Amino acid sequence: MLERFPRRLVVPSAIALVVVLLLGLVAVRALMVAGKVPGGTRVAGIDIGGLAPRAAEARLARELADDAERPIAVTAAGHRFTISPAEAGLALDAPATVAAAGGGAPSPADLLRPWIGARTVEPRVKADAAKLSAAVEGIAKEVDRPLREGGIRYAGLRPVAVAPRPGNEIDRAAAQRAIKEAFLDPRPQVTVSPRPTAPTVSAERVRQIAQTTAKAAVARPFLLTGPGGRKATVPPADIARGLRFVADGRGSLRPQFDATAVARAADKRFVPAAQAPRDATYTVKKGRLQLVSARTGQGVDAAALGQAITGALASGGSRTVPVRVVTTPPRITDAQVRALGIKEKISTYTTQHPCCAPRVTNIQTIARIVDGHIVRPGEIFSLNGLVGRRDRARGFVPAPMILNGRYVNDVGGGVSQFATTMFNAVFFGGLQDVQHTPHSFYISRYPAGRESTVSYPQPDFRWRNDSPHGVLIKTAYTSTSISVTFWSTKRYDIESQSSGRYAVRGFETTTDSGPKCIPMPGAEGFKIDVWRIFKKDGRVVRRQKFHTVYLPEPKLTCEETPGR
Structure with missing residues (x-):
């Protein structure tokens, strides 16, 4: 009479046997796929399974050559553009694609690929950032409409309101991503929607300031005071010449005064001629040029004067402004004039x-x-x-x-x-x-x-x-x-x-x-x-x-x- 094994010993033994068989199959599979792309791997519809990495790279480069050269159609705000992948710095990165597909050492999933099914790997793309950015800027140059903030300039003493104007602009980063993603598509097409940009100052606010603050700004002269009790007057026409009202970022306008011309005129009042800077120049003697060397001197600080007048206009305060005389280099040095x-x-x-x-x-x-x-x-x-x-x-x-x-x-x-x-x-x-x-x-x-x-x-x-x-x-x-x-x-x-x-x-x-x-x-x-x-x-x-x-x-x- 045969001896019967207990049921509790038969089941574990069977399981152990199955595990041993599976491990054996996996081991055999590992030996078969070692150094190759796992079977069933496809990139852009191209089967590279079972190929050595170099062979897989060569197949991808060969099969995707036409796609890699196909122009990318871009539509933006009704404009149509065609971008050459090469000019945009786009190219297939075959080594990176094969590496992502598992070409080389197989993963556990790769070893089980015959039982869990095939897979698709997206092609990896190399992008020259500078070239891709330049391609997008070329589109933006045609499509973007710069935002214009409202402001005020002057025609003589009359304030002239510059109306604000909304704009639009391409999201550069999003456009670059879309173009890169469209590369290698059989029909590469991209649609870029510019984003609207809105002025911070309303047209009504610009008109209000033009009729009030801007008129008052040039209604009276400024008095400049300097060393030695010297004084000079900046007449309204000179104020208007250097004054603009620009957006302040908070929904209104602020004065901005360029004192370059006023400072140049003030130099003649506050700085003796012998102390003024002298640019390098030439004199002409007997029909020949002779160098007159430059020298450092004294001059009215134009930047400080501009800030002082701007501040006085913004606050509506006193129109008596002190000037500061500082060391001033020549505009042109000896070496510069010789060149x-x-x-x-x-x-x-x-x-x-x-x-x-x-x-x-x-x-x-x-x-x-x-x-x-x-x-x-x-x-x-x-x-x-x-x-x-x-x-x-x-x-x-x-x-x-x-x-x-x-x-x-x-x-x-x-x-x-x-x-x-x-x-x-x-x-x-x-x-x-x-x-x-x-x-x-x-x-x-x-x-x-x-x-x-x-x-x-x-x-x-x-x-x-x-x-x-x-x-x-x-x-x-x-x-x-x-x-x-x-x-x-x-x-x-x-x-x-x-x-x-x-x-x-x-x-x-x-x-x-x-x-x-x-x-x-x-x-x-x-x-x-x-x-x-x-x-x-x-x-x-x-x-x-x-x-x-x-x-x-x-x-x-x-x-x-x-x-x-």
Whole structure:
């Protein structure tokens, strides 16, 4: 009779046997898949199971080559763009993808893959952060609409409200993620929705401040006080010139005053000429340039003055502001001026005038201020910015100027002849005209269509040094002439051509009386075109047209007032 084993011993033995068999199968499986991608592994639909890592990488690179080069279509705010993966710095990272798929040492799940089923692995992507960012910025440049906060600027003494405007902008990080995720798709398409951005200041608030605070800000002058009891006045026009109201981040506007021009003018009141800084420049002796070395000096602290005036405007407090005089370096050092390429005369122009009238004093005074000034490459020269308000303290005197179609006496009258002379030096020097305003009437001592008026603060005369070299301004005068000469490195030969006068209009004859009446000779009005012709090595490289309209100048006779 056979001996029977107890049931409680048979079951554990069977389980143990199954475990041993499974372990054996796993061990055999481990030997089979060692060093290979687990079977049943797919990447973007490509089966790489059972391949050695290098072979799997090669298959992925080969099979996904077309997808890796396929342009990505991006739609943003109705605009359509096509991005090249290579230009965006996107590429398949085959080694990282195979490693993520288990190519190499198998995991427990990989050993059991035949019993638990296949798996899909997402391809790993390499991205050049700088290139991807540049690709998104290219889209943003076309799609983004910059937010504009409301603000206030000035036209003369009149506050001008700048209305706020909402904007929108692309979420750069989200766009980069979406483009990266679309890479290697059979039909890579991305939609980017710009985010709206809202101004912090309402249009109504801007209008309120323009009608109240901004008007009050330029209603009265500031008094500057400095060392030795010296004083200077900042008139409302100069306040308006440097003042803006900008968003304060709390739903309103705050004043912001740029004191650069005011400080430059104040230097002449608070700093003796012998103590002022001096820029390196050149003087001309016997037709040759000689260096005049720079020096450190004293000057009004423009930043501190700007903060003080801004604070006074914000608080509505006292309009008496102390100025601080500090050590001030020169604008241009010796080494800098030597590196500017100033080596030859590039243009010169002279205009004539009768001797000894008050206007001649003003012409010569402004010439002395400008003489020796150097304009750096890319810099815009502003005649008003350099000279400032014409005043008696610096030697300017009353002389006739044109205002509202009549001659009137004003301090600094006549300096438009200097502006005209400089305009022609700019013209024949091949430099960029930025702002010039012809006289309303034609004045016979100037070349028709090649002249400019100037007043303070407007109209200004401005030009840009659009050359890669510095431009030295030298002035010279006699009792009957004023000359402006530019020294730099010559780029062009300039010629001037003019049309005939056309659309000619006759002038009226009228009379007036009173102590302020200044006779006017009368002149026809007309239109004229002038071309500036740029030549290089005898070949025309550019033509620029200047169109000028002159109004008829009335012939005004001043009658003596009865009883005088």
